[in-house]
Amino acid sequence: xxxxxxxxxxxxxxxxxxxxxxxxxxxxxxxxxxxxxxxxxxxxxxxxxxxxxxxxxxxxxxxxxxxxxxxxxxxxxxxxxxxxxxxxxxxxxxxxxxxxxxxxxxxxxxxxxxxxxxxxxxxxxxxxxxxxxxxxxxxxxxxxxxxxxxxxxxxxxxxxxxxxxxxxxxxxxxxxxxxxxxxxxxxxxxxxxxxxxxxxxxxxxxxxxxxxxxxxxxxxxxxxxxxxxxxxxxxxxxxxxxxxxxxxxxxxxxxxxxxxxxxxxxxxxxxxxxxxxxxxxxxxxxxxxxxxxxxxxxxxxxxxxxxxxxxxxxxxxxxxxxxxxxxxxxxxxxxxxxxxxxxxxxxxxxxxxxxxxxxxxxxxxxxxxxxxxxxxxxxxx
Amino acid sequence: xxxxxxxxxxxxxxxxxxxxxxxxxxxxxxxxxxxxxxxxxxxxxxxxxxxxxxxxxxxxxxxxxxxxxxxxxxxxxxxxxxxxxxxxxxxxxxxxxxxxxxxxxxxxxxxxxxxxxxxxxxxxxxxxxxxxxxxxxxxxxxxxxxxxxxxxxxxxxxxxxxxxxxxxxxxxxxxxxxxxxxxxxxxxxxxxxxxxxxxxxxxxxxxxxxxxxxxxxxxxxxxxxxxxxxxxxxxxxxxxxxxxxxxxxxxxx
Numbered sequence: 014x015x016x017x018x019x020x021x022x023x024x025x026x027x028x029x030x031x032x033x034x035x036x037x038x039x040x041x042x043x044x045x046x047x048x049x050x051x052x053x054x055x056x057x058x059x060x061x062x063x064x065x066x067x068x069x070x071x072x073x074x075x076x077x078x079x080x081x082x083x084x085x086x087x088x089x090x091x092x093x094x095x096x097x098x099x100x101x102x103x104x105x106x107x108x109x110x111x112x113x114x115x116x117x118x119x120x121x122x123x124x125x126x127x128x129x130x131x132x133x134x135x136x137x138x139x140x141x142x143x144x145x146x147x148x149x150x151x152x153x154x155x156x157x158x159x160x161x162x163x164x165x166x167x168x169x170x171x172x173x174x175x176x177x178x179x180x181x182x183x184x185x186x187x188x189x190x191x192x193x194x195x196x197x198x199x200x201x202x203x204x205x206x207x208x209x210x211x212x213x214x215x216x217x218x219x220x221x222x223x224x225x226x227x228x229x230x231x232x233x234x235x236x237x238x239x240x241x242x243x244x245x246x247x248x249x250x251x252x253x254x255x256x257x258x259x260x261x262x263x264x265x266x267x268x269x270x271x272x273x274x275x276x277x278x279x280x281x282x283x284x285x286x287x288x289x290x291x292x293x294x295x296x297x298x299x300x301x302x303x304x305x306x307x308x309x310x311x312x313x314x315x316x317x318x319x320x321x322x323x324x325x326x327x328x329x330x331x332x333x334x335x336x337x338x339x340x341x342x343x344x345x346x347x348x349x350x351x352x353x354x355x356x357x358x359x360x361x362x363x364x365x366x367x368x369x370x371x372x373x374x375x376x377x378x379x380x381x382x383x384x385x386x387x388x389x390x391x392x393x394x
Numbered sequence: 395x396x397x398x399x400x401x402x403x404x405x406x407x408x409x410x411x412x413x414x415x416x417x418x419x420x421x422x423x424x425x426x427x428x429x430x431x432x433x434x435x436x437x438x439x440x441x442x443x444x445x446x447x448x449x450x451x452x453x454x455x456x457x458x459x460x461x462x463x464x465x466x467x468x469x470x471x472x473x474x475x476x477x478x479x480x481x482x483x484x485x486x487x488x489x490x491x492x493x494x495x496x497x498x499x500x501x502x503x504x505x506x507x508x509x510x511x512x513x514x515x516x517x518x519x520x521x522x523x524x525x526x527x528x529x530x531x532x533x534x535x536x537x538x539x540x541x542x543x544x545x546x547x548x549x550x551x552x553x554x555x556x557x558x559x560x561x562x563x564x565x566x567x568x569x570x571x572x573x574x575x576x577x578x579x580x581x582x583x584x585x586x587x588x589x590x591x592x593x594x595x596x597x598x599x600x601x602x603x604x605x606x607x608x609x610x611x612x613x614x615x616x617x618x619x620x621x622x623x624x625x626x627x628x629x630x631x632x633x634x635x636x637x638x639x640x641x642x643x644x645x646x647x
Binding site for chain 2: 015016023191194195197198199200201202203205206209210212213214215216217218219220221227321
């Protein structure tokens with residue numbers, strides 16, 4: 014019944030990701046995706062990991078964090094130093110193992126530091142948390158700039174290039190899947206409760222502090238993972254890359270996609286990473302166009318591209334069904350049953366909300382022809 | 395033994411003594427009303443019971459164990475649930491999720507279980523689903539399960555808050571002005587709901603309310619708070635005719 018349908022939807026989404034993966038690989042083999050496009054795909058995947066993880070804290074947990082690039086740089090340096098000094102293989106199958114271990118190291122280091130600053134910082138709210146994380150990001154940058162082991166202002170060079178299109182795509186898909194799976198569980202509901210109303214959450218028996226710390230640490234872990242991917246893609250690290258502006262750039266992706274929408278963050282990350290590249294032809298006006306698009310976006314869709322809702326196969330199916338048959342049925346005067354009416358109403362009510370998939374998931378009596386529920390992991394590219 | 399005991403509680407905010415040496419006890423299964431003029435300290439009393447505010451002096455005991463110094467969510471786990479005077483629902487979530495959140499710690503599957511969708515995850519989610527629907531049904535909200543909390547009519551939102559509090563498996567339920575702002579039909583409906591949940595969930599209820607017909611209709615015992623002190627306690631009949639209470643409400647010599 015319900016569980017079966019969900020498993021089917023997981024399989025469907027997994028199949029979609031697999032198809033995407035195969036398509037990219039075929040295109041690479043055919044030479045249509047060259048080194049330049051390959052590099053773009055890696056950049057996009059790194060942005061997706063960053064945006065989706067920041068969305069967990071800022072969009073879903075509702076805590077404004079301005080130091081995401083700081084956690085990314087921690088992960089980047091930790092992973093790069095690990096690869097350089099561990100002496101593990103840097104090519105062939107050994108290289109794959111190296112990047113897996115290095116990426117985990119990067120993620121864990123970022124997670125560890127996020128825990129250290131999270132414990133005092135998450136007792137604060139709103140602006141204060143933003144300022145603390147902003148300060149933390151800057152501290153990291155300055156420390157990296159002055160440490161001997163990170164190469165200081167010269168940067169850290171000679172990192173083996175281990176990230177390729179496939180690793181970055183797999184990591185992006187895994188990130189989306191893990192955060193999505195986390196959100197559709199009792200842990201995720203606790204996260205949403207904290208965003209909605211902390212006092213009520215606490216009164217409902219939610220340990221809000223623990224909920225915040227866990228989400229914060231998970232987000233930092235993935236920022237570190239993204240850092241590792243970046244370090245092993247470029248081969249050179251310089252502290253200036255991870256400045257305040259970069260944190261803001263990631264935040265813009267989250268806001269533009271819709272605070273609290275995982276698919277929204279994904280789509281926005283793709284668009285905002287590709288946009289500067291697409292605008293290369295009008296090089297002089299590139300930043301102007303970029304800014305203009307952002308302003309227009311905020312004017313006409315202040316809630317972001319997707320608002321709080323998620324893009325899903327089931328949602329798409331419902332939307333099309335309503336567009337194609339809904340009006341016709343209404344025009345022909347076909348009376349709706351009470352159940353149907355309620356369902357339609359419930360759908361329209363939920364569509365703009367993040368809980369669209371949460372509730373769609375648990376819908377007990379979906380119409381028989383309804384498509385399987387979404388898993389949201391199929392849009393990393 | 396009394397279920398809830400309040401012993402010599404004093405609560406001081408700066409120069410204001412919001413509660414003055416308040417003591418009372420509530421027996422299991424009672425429905426007790428806490429009434430009093432505005433500013434008498436009723437909500438402060440609730441805040442002390444749930445440890446949102448720590449009492450300056452005194453002790454609060456549930457089944458003989460002190461609650462002072464515990465965190466609010468711990469109090470909820472121990473068995474005190476509350477609703478709020480100004481509705482505090484999880485606005486953008488469905489009614490069903492509102493209730494599920496309150497049951498969050500009744501099945502403890504871990505983070506890895508949810509990421510890998512382990513059997514414990516499915517079992518836990520099934521429990522949440524069934525139990526939440528059961529509670530919503532008992533509160534007359536089953537048909538609104540999928541609707542967003544803010545889209546419910548006012549009276550239903552109040553009921554949803556009660557459903558959410560009930561979902562924490564409380565021993566005692568604190569309702570802060572459950573009938574405030576309701577029309578007579580809604581108030582009557584609420585009255586029925588409270589009777590139903592009391593039968594079925596064997597929960598003790600302490601409620602603050604200004605609507606006297608509601609209070610006398612549902613409560614077996616009333617306590618009157620005025621300027622931070624309990625000035626009267628007894629059956630609704632006794633309390634309403636108590637000269638001190640009349641003086642507190644209407645002003646006296």
